[in-house]
Amino acid sequence: MLKIALSGCNGRMGRVITDIVSGREGMEIVAGFDINTAKNGAFPVFADPFEFQGDCDVIIDFSNASSTEHLLDYCEKHHIPVVICTTGHSAEQLAKIREASTKIPVFRSGNMSIGINLMTELLRKSAAVLGDKYDVEIIEKHHNQKLDAPSGTALMLADAVADALPYDAEYVYDRHERREKRPAHEIGISAIRGGTIVGEHSVLFCGRDEIIEIKHTALSREVFAVGAVDAAAFMAGCTQPGIYDMNDVIASRGK
Structure with a gap:
């Protein structure tokens, strides 16, 4: 036992x-x-x-x-x-x-879901192929009782992407004080808190005239x-x- x-x-x-x-x-x-x-x-x-x-x-x-x-x-x-x-x-x-x-x-682990951990492998492969031609943005959503932001999962996903990129990425959590165009070599991470959202994470690779989104939603x-x-x-x-x-x-x- x-x-x-x-x-x-x-x-x-x-x-x-x-x-x-x-x-x-x-x-x-x-x-x-x-x-x-x-x-x-x-x-x-x-x-x-x-x-x-x-x-x-x-x-x-x-x-x-x-x-x-x-x-x-x-x-x-x-x-x-x-x-x-x-x-x-x-x-x-x-x-x-x-x-x-x-x-x-x-x-x-930043997230105990097997789905999220498989997602990290997809992100590494995507980042290695897309390289510096695509901007990377991460959006995470959780319930209004969650204490930390960004979530440990969002940081885990950002690390997976950063490991495969051909440059040293800067994590940017807040742009409201910035009055400039988005620098190329950054990963934007945004946190949303509301209601009873269990957990939702989206990673966007934004290129010229197309967006590739890899997303995971926990329903319970x-x-x-x-x-x-x-x-x-x-x-x-x-x-x-x-x-x-x-x-x-x-x-x-x-x-």
């Missing part, structure tokens, strides 16, 4: 993940970590991971970026693989994640929860420290 601890268990995504795990054979959530310690499942909830005295095989983190470093301290002490689904980390927090990955297996949070649980199952079998992502999960299915 795969034993999972869930950080952020009482949040929106935490509740969806709880439902997904309860419907799968061979796995269970043995503990939850959350500042809200209300018990909404068949497992105990702790405000601090260090209060948990039981055993687990892997931790899924869908909490808040401010909680990541403390959770990593717990994972390092107990040598537990962790799946970090939380976004909006600062440079210092990202450095802590990289440091932890030298000691334990760490999974991190379940697509992210399924990806997180799949990643947890994969990470539970990882013994080597390092940074892992959804491409590793996808590759493992072909073996």
Whole structure:
């Protein structure tokens, strides 16, 4: 039986993940970590991971970026693989994640959807072919409760494009103070927040007299929860420290 601890268990995504795990054979959530310690499942909830005295095989983190470093301290002490689904980390927090990955297996992805991760491959191929003849713009839309902007997914998509472009791209998030024509070597990233939008990401390659658009729309949070649980199952079998992502999960299915 795969034993999972869930950080952020009482949040929106935490509740969806709880439902997904309860419907799968061979796995269970043995503990939850959350500042809200209300018990909404068949497992105990702790405000601090260090209060948990039981055993687990892997931790899924869908909490808040401010909680990541403390959770990593717990994972390092107990040598537990962790799946970090939380976004909006600062440079210092990202450095802590990289440091932890030298000691334990760490999974991190800006988006847990398999569709989004396949989209990154399409973007790399498109950018390599289209090169500097097309302007790149990214538009992301999320619900009005999302804290970080732009989304971690938008930055992940921008990185995929930038990796394949023949120039060093500048990420531009705000043009309202600019009174100039659009420079050629930039990637524009725009964020929209409203209503109950789960998640929508569009990448536009804008050329002379044509636009190529690659788009992904999430219709429910379940697509992210399924990806997180799949990643947890994969990470539970990882013994080597390092940074892992959804491409590793996808590759493992072909073996």
